[in-house]
Amino acid sequence: VSWLVDKLVFILRQSPIDIVPHQASRDPNLSQIVLNYDRCTSINISNNGHSVVVEFDDTDDRSVIQGGPLDNPYRLKQFHFHWGEKGCEGSEHTVSGNSYASELHLVHWNAVKYKTFDEAATAPDGLAVLGIFLDQKQNVNLLQFCSLLGSITDFKDFNPKCLLPSSLHYWTYLGSLTTPPLHESVIWIVLKDPITVSEKQLGKFRMLLFTGEEEDQRLRMENNFRPPQPLKGRKVRSSN
Ligand SMILES: NS(=O)(=O)c1ncc[nH]1
């Protein structure tokens, strides 16, 4: 039973969470976040069976996030999306119990303190994930690039800056990966303002049918969002 106790005791900072804006504490020491994605080097876009992922070259500090709750620059490694089968659900974080249609995660790692992403992914200050809510309207045409499971397509010079809302106001809290292995290693930075995507584009997410190499292995990819987890006394801070 001790392994069970160990497990229970250490599930203290799981993600996502429900963010309640008026309960977040406005912290004057929280500076703005700074995104240096201009010389970002996207490499490929792929469908890993749970999401669509765009990988970046993280061998140097060309694409980093810094400022806000972060003590040093964190390197952009990949971004991916979470969505649902209906327009009213799909994001992982919720705001006063309300879901958005989808949520974009830009995953960064602390290359100052750790040698590799995998090492950082198990450290309490190893990762920083920028979460951006997607509402329904505009165009995010990544999906036409890959709808086949396991398909990897060249995807050079894509600058994620075009996926950002006008304001970089954010909430921040200490949490975890929202997919296995659920490591409690993420400093979450969730932007308050959503970006808007078209219903058609979101529909493409939902219709993301893919076939593996084997014939007739047709699976529907949908509802790849984890529900909100217990706050366990954590504080959510709000930027100014
Ligand atoms: N969804 S998440 O951003 O917490 C994540 N990134 C890598 C694995 N899981």
Ligand SMILES: [Zn+2]
């Ligand atoms: Zn994610």
